[in-house]
Amino acid sequence: MPTTVPDLGTWRKAARAWLEEHAEPRPAGSPAERPWGEGSDSVAVFHNLSFDDEAAILRANQAWQQAKDDAGYAAIAWPPEWGGAGLPAEYARAFAEEEAAFVVPPGAELFSVTVRLVAPTVATFGTGEQITRFLRPLRRAEVLACQLFSEPGAGSDLANLSCRAARDGDEWIVNGQKVWTSGGPHAAYGELIARTDRDVPKHRGLTAFLVPLDAPGVEVRPIRQMTGGASFSEVFFADVRIPDDLRLGPVGDGWRVALTTLGFERSHSGSSRRRPGGSFEQLAAAARHFGRAADPAVRQGLAGLYIGATLLRLNAERVAAAARAGHAPGPEGSIGKLFWTEHMARLTAVATDVLGPRLAADTGEWGAYAWSEHVLGAPGYRIAGGSDEIQRNIIAERVLGLPAEPRVDKDVPFRDLPR
Numbered sequence: 366m367p368t369t370v371p372d373l374g375t376w377r378k379a380a381r382a383w384l385e386e387h388a389e390p391r392p393a394g395s396p397a398e399r400p401w402g403e404g405s406d407s408v409a410v411f412h413n414l415s416f417d418d419e420a421a422i423l424r425a426n427q428a429w430q431q432a433k434d435d436a437g438y439a440a441i442a443w444p445p446e447w448g449g450a451g452l453p454a455e456y457a458r459a460f461a462e463e464e465a466a467f468v469v470p471p472g473a474e475l476f477s478v479t480v481r482l483v484a485p486t487v488a489t490f491g492t493g494e495q496i497t498r499f500l501r502p503l504r505r506a507e508v509l510a511c512q513l514f515s516e517p518g519a520g521s522d523l524a525n526l527s528c529r530a531a532r533d534g535d536e537w538i539v540n541g542q543k544v545w546t547s548g549g550p551h552a553a554y555g556e557l558i559a560r561t562d563r564d565v566p567k568h569r570g571l572t573a574f575l576v577p578l579d580a581p582g583v584e585v586r587p588i589r590q591m592t593g594g595a596s597f598s599e600v601f602f603a604d605v606r607i608p609d610d611l612r613l614g615p616v617g618d619g620w621r622v623a624l625t626t627l628g629f630e631r632s633h634s635g636s637s638r639r640r641p642g643g644s645f646e647q648l649a650a651a652a653r654h655f656g657r658a659a660d661p662a663v664r665q666g667l668a669g670l671y672i673g674a675t676l677l678r679l680n681a682e683r684v685a686a687a688a689r690a691g692h693a694p695g696p697e698g699s700i701g702k703l704f705w706t707e708h709m710a711r712l713t714a715v716a717t718d719v720l721g722p723r724l725a726a727d728t729g730e731w732g733a734y735a736w737s738e739h740v741l742g743a744p745g746y747r748i749a750g751g752s753d754e755i756q757r758n759i760i761a762e763r764v765l766g767l768p769a770e771p772r773v774d775k776d777v778p779f780r781d782l783p784r
């Protein structure tokens with residue numbers, strides 16, 4: 366924390382002046398306030414892009430992040446020893462509010478994973494040498510890094526993973542497979558959690574690494590999604606050698622490293638202001654345009670969405686207030702994430718009701734078939750970053766104090782677990 370914190374109003378004014386100098390102002394009004402048919406009608410949850418288009422979006426995010434970092438606006442609430450400005454979280458929120466009035470690059474999953482998940486994890490667990498080598502490039506998104514956690518047999522039960530790293534002198538040899546890796550083909554590194562000891566219970570035999578994805582033996586295979594895009598991939602490791610100086614944290618401490626990264630992910634997805642996938646206002650405008658706004662069932666659905674959007678905003682404010690009061694991110698992240706995915710499911714249901722057959726065939730009509738990208742993409746967020754059921758478990762155990770799930774394998778060595 367800097368010894369003197371600038372006055373928030375003065376600081377905000379300087380930030381706005383910087384934004385005015387470096388970005389174009391956003392056209393006035395939200396998409397729904399603009400006349401019907403004007404501007405983009407995209408309500409996509411995930412980008413549906415070619416490799417080159419995705420690379421272009423990533424480059425735009427990288428350039429914007431570096432410009433912000435040069436000016437001290439990329440890591441406002443991070444401590445100075447991480448290269449941050451060391452200001453309270455409300456300064457970061459003030460910047461985000463100001464930034465929302467300008468045209469900035471659209472969100473990109475790999476960019477967020479790099480800057481919001483991997484960079485702070487490296488800052489938390491990295492050796493002095495790793496921090497010198499990686500923290501600045503990750504914070505500035507000069508180097509992009511993906512999250513190599515999930516496997517075909519380990520998702521919600523991540524500690525069950527079986528990708529192995531075996532020690533060989535100063536190196537580790539990695540064999541196994543990861544899946545659902547967002548942004549894999551564009552990443553230079555991955556934060557890998559691998560099994561290094563099969564003789565201890567599953568949570569205790571894991572170790573984290575930063576693995577270069579151009580190492581011999583690494584193969585990244587994109588997965589085509591039902592939205593048409595291919596932003597995920599499978600990543601295969603065949604005798605991949607990683608030097609020990611790319612190990613992140615102590616041997617056997619990979620679970621703590623993974624939980625730290627997942628904590629950054631949950632607190633971000635539960636409180637974020639920038640959410641993809643269409644809004645109540647856009648759907649209400651569609652209902653009016655297509656003559657469905659007088660239908661009682663549609664009106665009921667829209668009223669539910671309005672209430673949901675308001676509650677989401679209030680929960681985000683509650684998270685912000687807790688952060689202002691100095692509380693570490695808690696289970697509010699899970700509440701926010703769960704409520705958001707339920708809100709998206711309601712949005713899907715009302716969009717289906719409003720648009721009917723217009724969702725099934727693209728006739729080129731503005732503001733109609735575009736909603737199919739929402740409908741096909743929204744279910745993904747019920748799974749990503751911890752499924753709805755897992756968020757409910759967290760809320761049940763940590764908020765409501767209900768009994769924990771039985772964990773019969775807690776003390777059993779990994780090699781003795783049935784599989």
Ligand SMILES: Cc1cc2nc3c(=O)[nH]c(=O)nc-3n(C[C@H](O)[C@H](O)[C@H](O)COP(=O)(O)OP(=O)(O)OC[C@H]3O[C@@H](n4cnc5c(N)ncnc54)[C@H](O)[C@@H]3O)c2cc1C
Binds near residue numbers: 515517518519749
């Ligand atoms: C958009 C998106 C992006 C992703 N990006 C990445 C990434 O970059 N890197 C990465 O490593 N992974 C990524 N993932 C993978 C994601 O983390 C996993 O899909 C998720 O953890 C669920 O694991 P799973 O798919 O193996 O499902 P499973 O864990 O097999 O779950 C199957 C079903 O069982 C339910 N279930 C499981 N356990 C319980 C329980 N204890 N109680 C009640 N119900 C339960 C689940 O809720 C789900 O409905 C991504 C996924 C998505 C959808």
